[in-house]
Amino acid sequence: MSASMSRVDDQPLLVVSDLQVEFRTSDGVAKVLNGVSYHVDAGETMAVLGESGSGKSVTAQTIMGILDTPPAHVTGGSVRFHGEDLLTVSPERRREVRGSGIAMIFQDALSALNPVFTIGFQIAEQLRLRQGMTRREARRRTIELLDLVRIPHAARRVDEYPHEFSGGMRQRAMIAMSLALDPEVLIADEPTTALDVTVQAQIMDLLKEIQDERQMGLILITHDLGVVAEVADRIAVMYAGRIVEEADARSLYRRPAHPYTEALLDSIPRLDLKGQQLRTIRGTPPSLLNVPPGCPFHPRCPRAAEPCRTTLPTRVALGVGRASACHFAEEVVSRG
Amino acid sequence: MGRYVLRRLLQFIPVFLGTTFLIYTMVWAVPGDPFAGKCGERPCPDAFVTVMTERFNLNDPLLVQYVKYLGQLLQGNFGETFSGVPVGQLIVDAYPTTVKLAVVALVIEAVIGISAGLLTGLRGRGFLDNLVLVSTLFLIAIPTFVTGYVLQILLGLRWGIIDPTVSSEAAWGELLVPGFVLGSLSMAYVARLTRTSIAENLRADYVRTAVAKGLPPRRVVGIHLLRNSVIPVITFMGTDLGALMGGAIVTEGVFNIRGIGGLLFRSILTKEGVTVTGVVTLLVIVYLLMNLLVDVLYAVLDPRIRYD
Ligand SMILES: Nc1ncnc2c1ncn2[C@@H]1O[C@H](COP(=O)(O)OP(=O)(O)OP(=O)(O)O)[C@@H](O)[C@H]1O
Ligand code: SF4
Ligand SMILES: [Mg+2]
Numbered sequence A: 001m002s003a004s005m006s007r008v009d010d011q012p013l014l015v016v017s018d019l020q021v022e023f024r025t026s027d028g029v030a031k032v033l034n035g036v037s038y039h040v041d042a043g044e045t046m047a048v049l050g051e052s053g054s055g056k057s058v059t060a061q062t063i064m065g066i067l068d069t070p071p072a073h074v075t076g077g078s079v080r081f082h083g084e085d086l087l088t089v090s091p092e093r094r095r096e097v098r099g100s101g102i103a104m105i106f107q108d109a110l111s112a113l114n115p116v117f118t119i120g121f122q123i124a125e126q127l128r129l130r131q132g133m134t135r136r137e138a139r140r141r142t143i144e145l146l147d148l149v150r151i152p153h154a155a156r157r158v159d160e161y162p163h164e165f166s167g168g169m170r171q172r173a174m175i176a177m178s179l180a181l182d183p184e185v186l187i188a189d190e191p192t193t194a195l196d197v198t199v200q201a202q203i204m205d206l207l208k209e210i211q212d213e214r215q216m217g218l219i220l221i222t223h224d225l226g227v228v229a230e231v232a233d234r235i236a237v238m239y240a241g242r243i244v245e246e247a248d249a250r251s252l253y254r255r256p257a258h259p260y261t262e263a264l265l266d267s268i269p270r271l272d273l274k275g276q277q278l279r280t281i282r283g284t285p286p287s288l289l290n291v292p293p294g295c296p297f298h299p300r301c302p303r304a305a306e307p308c309r310t311t312l313p314t315r316v317a318l319g320v321g322r323a324s325a326c327h328f329a330e331e332v333v334s335r336g
Numbered sequence B: 001m002g003r004y005v006l007r008r009l010l011q012f013i014p015v016f017l018g019t020t021f022l023i024y025t026m027v028w029a030v031p032g033d034p035f036a037g038k039c040g041e042r043p044c045p046d047a048f049v050t051v052m053t054e055r056f057n058l059n060d061p062l063l064v065q066y067v068k069y070l071g072q073l074l075q076g077n078f079g080e081t082f083s084g085v086p087v088g089q090l091i092v093d094a095y096p097t098t099v100k101l102a103v104v105a106l107v108i109e110a111v112i113g114i115s116a117g118l119l120t121g122l123r124g125r126g127f128l129d130n131l132v133l134v135s136t137l138f139l140i141a142i143p144t145f146v147t148g149y150v151l152q153i154l155l156g157l158r159w160g161i162i163d164p165t166v167s168s169e170a171a172w173g174e175l176l177v178p179g180f181v182l183g184s185l186s187m188a189y190v191a192r193l194t195r196t197s198i199a200e201n202l203r204a205d206y207v208r209t210a211v212a213k214g215l216p217p218r219r220v221v222g223i224h225l226l227r228n229s230v231i232p233v234i235t236f237m238g239t240d241l242g243a244l245m246g247g248a249i250v251t252e253g254v255f256n257i258r259g260i261g262g263l264l265f266r267s268i269l270t271k272e273g274v275t276v277t278g279v280v281t282l283l284v285i286v287y288l289l290m291n292l293l294v295d296v297l298y299a300v301l302d303p304r305i306r307y308d
Helices: A056-064 A091-100 A119-131 A135-148 A167-179 A197-214 A225-231 A249-254 A259-266 A306-310 A329-335 B002-028 B046-055 B062-074 B087-123 B127-141 B144-158 B173-202 B205-212 B217-244 B249-254 B260-269 B273-301
Strands: A014-025 A028-040 A045-049 A072-081 A102-105 A185-189 A217-222 A234-239 A242-248
Touching: A014 A056, A028 A045, A028 A056, A028 A072, A028 A217, A045 A225, A056 A072, A056 A102, A056 A185, A056 A217, A091 A102, A091 A119, A091 B205, A102 A167, A119 A135, A119 A167, A119 B217, A135 A167, A167 A197, A185 A197, A197 A217, A197 A225, A217 A225, A225 A249, A234 A249, A234 A259, A242 A249, A242 A259, B002 B062, B002 B273, B062 B273, B087 B127, B087 B173, B087 B217, B087 B249, B087 B260, B087 B273, B127 B173, B144 B173, B144 B249, B173 B217, B173 B249, B205 B217, B217 B273, B249 B260, B260 B273
Parallel strands: A028 A242, A045 A217, A045 A234, A102 A185, A185 A217
Antiparallel strands: A014 A028, A014 A072, A234 A242
16 A cells, blocks of 8 residues: 555665664663564564574564663664664654554564453454444444454453453454554564474464465564564564574575574474474573673684684675674584 | 352351441440430430430340341341431442542552552653662552641642632542542552552563564553563452452541441541441451452453463
């Protein structure tokens, strides 16, 4: 509609560049994002990988404009949606984009849904307020949406409260809610982490199917490498508030170009190594209040050498759509 | 829910019997002559004593007296005072005023308390927050009769904005200032409770979801945030209403309001046993009903609460 008409055509749908976010707390200033850049196009799945605390959710919240400010402050960068920088538009415009331009699915559907309103109310209110539907129309559409995400007996369950749904059903309802306004980009922040394994697979399949159908751009935040391998087109690996490697899924799995990615891949349990101890990455992520100089990964990096301790590696391009922020990127990628 | 309410209502029966018996015993079994002081300085004439002893079954054992009283009570007959005025009539005259005053106090509590709590809860630390904290501290610290007299003197006598006392009609407008005085303490608690509750829920995930859905801020706060934050506040106010319905001896006294608090107070002083028993019984029932109402309200407000 109006958004897509004003679209600058050779631009990807959503481009995040050089995002800088800091949290100002009584303990000091934590630099949580230190120049995050990634993009997603229509119909594409971009997976964001990284250990806990690397800034995946904060990036998503910055894109949505739902950071807690204070303590969070965006100190630089841009979030371009159809070429328009969402960080500089009016609050009203920003609100327009939420839900209908970019929507988000949260990890814990139980706490993300309002406990005192029915599922139906929470979906229908968007339709009523944002699309001017009557109560009736909105209810009908809500039931359709619940059907779409395969909630059985949708016409009855629409009047139930979140606590009356099982975990998997709640996450489906959350997905239905995010789809209500036909978003072009969907951000799914660990949509399956809180669920058990069989349900996880069902939810991922559902998401994937809906995305294909609607040609949405999907930003999938996860630390599950198994999920990523199956669904992602491209992968961005985050470490200490930076994207340290970006590549198409296949290349990244075959020949990682960053020692951190290598370490992550090594940590997946593999069928052929069944029974062996799962390798974990040694050491812990750096404190964001005090990021080490040079490459932030160097205290944990098996390849660390002299320049790593003093000089921050820049992103180097390695062929089309591949980049790595490591002094020895070429070496890492060629050794495989 | 229906079964729960029914069960609770059934529980009223033993509580009702227990309290009425207790009150009856306390009022009538106290040692001493029940007619002392009833006939001025002199002892009561024998004829009077005989009639009264007959009317109040004073020669029966206490338990029989009580059962006879209860039988009358269950037929809606509250009995008569020594001077022959039906206690039911006294209650009908006094209670509407008390209920009106309680409602005024409750509305003031809710409107001012919740607004102040909402504003400060949303804004966080700052001038307004300090202002509310200090003023609520004042209200909590100052006894009601001081607030009452000060407002009466300033608004009523010094500036002539209100009548210093409430007329026997007790119109709504007249009850505004007394209602404020009566509700001020709870208003302070409501403000603080709301503030804490709002501040707590402000960072809740579901509030963030509401923002992410692109809802206008007014709706995020007014519907999603407030609806959750107000649950403990409403529970508090419900309990408070139970107390307000019991009459307010001090406030009624200061503003000369003819409510149930004053009636009870005077009846205790003049040893009007029948009135005391009747009024207290009524108040016990009202209090029980209010408590039940609060519990039901709680389940209505928070769908996660299930009693069955
Ligand atoms: N409200 C907040 N106040 C202070 N620090 C915060 C806040 N929210 C996030 N942070 C910090 O920002 C950093 C990044 O957090 P973020 O939630 O983005 O991590 P994540 O990559 O999503 O991790 P996870 O996989 O555990 O979800 C963390 O170090 C966290 O401590
Ligand atoms: S720059 Fe050095 S420390 Fe950083 S990842 Fe590359 S090799 Fe390791
Ligand atoms: Mg996260």
